[in-house]
Amino acid sequence: MSEADERPIEGEDELRAADGRMPGRRGLATRQKLLEHTLSMLEASSYRELKVIDIAREAGTSPATFYQYFPDVESAILVLAQDAAHDGAVLTEIATAGPWKGPGGYDTAGRLVDAFFEFWDSHQSVMRVVDLATAQGDDRFRQIRVRLLNDIASSLAQVVRHFVSTKQLPDGLDPMAQAGVVVSMLAHVSDHQMGFEFWGIKTKNLRVSMARQVYWTITGQKPPAP
Amino acid sequence: MSEADERPIEGEDELRAADGRMPGRRGLATRQKLLEHTLSMLEASSYRELKVIDIAREAGTSPATFYQYFPDVESAILVLAQDAAHDGAVLTEIATAGPWKGPGGYDTAGRLVDAFFEFWDSHQSVMRVVDLATAQGDDRFRQIRVRLLNDIASSLAQVVRHFVSTKQLPDGLDPMAQAGVVVSMLAHVSDHQMGFEFWGIKTKNLRVSMARQVYWTITGQKPPAP
């Protein structure tokens, strides 16, 4: 494949319209409306069947207008993903704030689990696309995923480092690997919460198992009896 | 003619062609060729951009032929997913065979991790679609996912039950929740192995963290120092 003539000159302004102009108030409102309907259609139908023409129809505008603001459907979802990642900052905050030492540690683990559930519940459909696109090697989506999960993992890895230094976790563990594994578990279980309930597992029990794993993996300490 | 009709095909009405007939040797070969090219295209391009016409072109046949064997692209992927799930039986076998008690337990955990890596490495692209479709509520895909992961989880839950009965895991834990959380972690980390390496985490270290978590969550025993 050959690179067509591109224009990397324009600024990093994701807001720019197709013609390179900066939209005004009206344009931004239209853009926002399109984003909202992209989200609601993504929640309602499947990723594969999400069509520009449907989004436009739903938003009471024309496909050409959509293309004025986004080069394709994926780019619109990318914006939604960036918004979601922004909301995800709260997860990092919980991990960073702790406390992880002492009796409050297990409670922190529980709050982190709850926050994951809540975050995924709000951004399920978008995060699924982020995951798929990332796995398929799309760099734009991977960056978002990294910004979200790597922040959390780094924060937890810091805690792991502390408990390695106090010998409560053995030397030789890779703190980032420990943290990454925990974050993976949280993300995946949150994403498939409904599936677990279908297996007959109560969310309450799931929460316990998750919190215990988080606590043990991060602090190396035995969680309290359930 | 009596030797041919004793195939190991049971509930496979799925093989039926569009017109309701049972394909013969030639038809099955075409069907298989289409499946192979569906897989290779899925690996090469993205799920969203996977088009019938491309698969047909690649397979040196016409779109109409594709529709002779599959009602749509998803149905073809469904068949690939069933094949993958069949391969996944080895995971359940490892979990069931153990041993989990005694000094060999941690080694079993390690072998389970390796098997997950290998399985996901082979069936990455298909499993991603299974995950997405399941999460979006597609029943056909969810059943496959359940048949695969629920088998493993059930097997591990049985081990959890044993260690609860010996008091090495506390009473009050939901064995299936414990197992489900572990399986989720294994599946998700395997799926994003490349992503972890991008974070600078060595697969070897990842393997250690995963095996430790599996061992601890399933047996309640402290894993050996790394």
Next chain:
DNA sequence: CAGAAATCTGACGGTGTGTCAGATCATACC
């Protein structure tokens, strides 16, 4: 080899894509 069955495909009406040029709209300034 002829006839039948199985398999494949050209062709078509329907729908979605992505891009224009030009129509419509909002606002500033007289």
Next chain:
DNA sequence: GGTATGATCTGACACACCGTCAGATTTCTG
């Protein structure tokens, strides 16, 4: 109010894919 100006929107188009069917082609059977 009137109108100039740029921002915004859209009809229309050329192209691509979908999913179906009748009929052509290949393979099998006797």
